[in-house]
Amino acid sequence: MNTEVLIVGAGPTGMTLANELQLAGVPAVVVDKLPKRSELSKAGGVQSRTLEALDQRGLLEPLLATGDYPISAGHFAGIPLSLEHARHRLPWRSVPQVAMERFLEQHLAAHGVHVRRGLDLTGLSQDDDGVTATFADGTVLRSRYLVAADGGHSTVRTLLGAAFPGRAGTVTMVAADVRLRGADAPVMHTSSKDGHWAQIFLLGTDPEGRPLRRLVLGGPGSLPRDVPVTEDEIRDGLRAVFGTRLELLELRYARRITNAARQAAQYRHGRVFLAGDAAHVHLPLGAQGMNTGMQDAINLGWKLAAVVRGQTPESLLDSYHAERHPVGEIVLRNVQAQSLLLDREGTRDPDVLATRELFTALLQQQDVQRYVGDLLSGMAVRYPIPGAGTHPLIGLPAPDPKLGSTRLHELLRSARGVLLDPAGEFGELAERWSDRVDRIGQCPGTEPMLVRPDGYVCWAGEPADLAAALRRWFGEPH
Known part of the structure; x- marks a missing residue:
């Protein structure tokens, strides 16, 4: 064996898993096909449960010390969700994915775990003792277990032939990190009479202390995903929704996203596990993809460590799918509901508009705010704990006495x-x-x-x- 666990993919999911294994003293190798870390922030926020998990590992204060990460305003399909009634110890934070990845990689490096970059996986096989991974440059790595954290277009999942049922994307939207003049609210969702719409969220500040925001543009006439996004397209989209109220000052990056919704039928395939976007993809809303992936890693990490160290039988690893697959289903369902309420194609369908109006009114009710807030923050997750009885704490995140x-x-x-x-x-x-x-x-x-x-x-x-x-x-x- 070259290592106990091979992690394919150095995004937040893969590096969170590597940290869990490092804490347990289990050797792991992290590889990524990119020659250097991406500067694209696919997600922009960290949920309450993920913040608690980071705090439980002593990582939260060092993370927050690396930048100005304000408390983000919640939303459901762009409908503001008040944080006033938040009942959790740690409210959401606006931490861009690029900042999270930079922090995690530096933290791992400080503990002797270095990402091996430029390794493009081309072959995969497993036997009773381990997994063999082959890469385009001829590198061959042998490990007891392998975890796929290589994103929505996972090479590992493809090589496994793993079932990935769901819906292909039917429409594209533009997501961009921008600096704007005229944006004042932390969350904005605005639509025009012709069906164009925009969402704007505060991400934090750039190195010069200027506000940096995530902009999502959608509506009629979406373009194919592989068509590059231009500054003129961003300006035209802002003008269609806001007129002259907002002005684009700087475009950091932009990409097209889709409303595809898929989930792996099984998260475990022998000695290979799927985690993060390799296991579930959906329209990026509320950073639920990044947070769900990091929680996948935290659930799987300690179990892998216990099995590798011979403390527990291998059957413990089956609980990873049993606990995390239902969580992925819940995320996909709430994202699909949000996608509908967004009227992503700009149809101005009266039924959709009426439903959105009703849901907006419902979100003013404290009980509804709490229900939706728990759903989006990861605090509503309750794992099935067989044979543990009916005590109200069982399966929930522990309180912090x-x-x-x-x-x-x-x-x-x-x-x-x-x-x-x-x-x-x-x-x-x-x-x-x-x-x-x-x-x-x-x-x-x-x-x-x-x-x-x-x-x-x-x-x-x-x-x-x-x-x-x-x-x-x-x-x-x-």
Whole structure:
């Protein structure tokens, strides 16, 4: 073996996975076909759950220290979503994907993990012991497991022949990072009477401190995806929607996006796993693609590490598909609903306009705001935890109680499990798993719970079920 895990693709998903494995001391190699890191920001925001995960790994403060990343305003299909009623510890941040990738790559390099670039995958095979990957330049790498994080046009997925059902794109839109004169609100969605529309979101600031925004233009007469986007097209699109109210000052980059919606039928293919856009693609809305991919990586990373280190049986890896495939389905469904409400083709269909008007009114209701906010922020995810009982915390992200001089999220920075034992009744049992689970006793005011390395509660409530939960998620005791 050249390495334990080969990660194909050095975007946010691949590098998040590499960090999870590095924390666990599992050797991994990250390869990418691009000769250098892309400067294109396909996503512009980081959701609450992803921010919590970064905080649980000690990465959030260093990330925020690298730039000015304001709290972004939420939206659903361009309809503003108030953050006033946010109930989560960490509200969304406007972090462009290019900044996230730069930070993650530099962090990995500081820990001795360097992306190997310019390696274009051409062949893939697997056997009972591992996976063999062949590249265009003749390089051959052998690993125990391989993870495809190589995007929506995944070469790994193609070589596997993996089913990728769904809908092909039927229309294109323009997405661009721009500086504008006249844009004042953090979120703007405006349409014209002839069906042209524009969305504008604040991304942050450029190195000179000037506001940088994401602009999406759509409407009648979309062009093929491979037609280059020009400055004149951007100016004409702004003029069609805003007249002379807005002026393009600088175009950083632009590309055409589609409303394609597909999801891999299986996320696991023997020793090969699909993650991020390799597993699911959809219209980019709310940075859900980047965030869902990073969460895929966090879910898979600790499980791969546990299996590689011989702590748990390989069957634990099946829970990756069982837990993350339903999450991908939910994301695709809400994006499809947003795509409809956007009237992306500029039809001005009265039924669509009436539905959008009704949904706009509904989003003024606090309960609806909370429901949609949880859906988009990743905080509504609840994993199925077989045999764990019905305690309301099971399957959800763990709360963050204060435990003496520290907090729970700080204890997860070692990527180990955590058992909260407020009454001190599980010491003898927990000692048998002490090489992979940290027990915190004498923490009054907290509920007894077992938290996985990814921050999700896998046991709470019935003491009799704790040993079974420890075995299921952390393997046989030492």
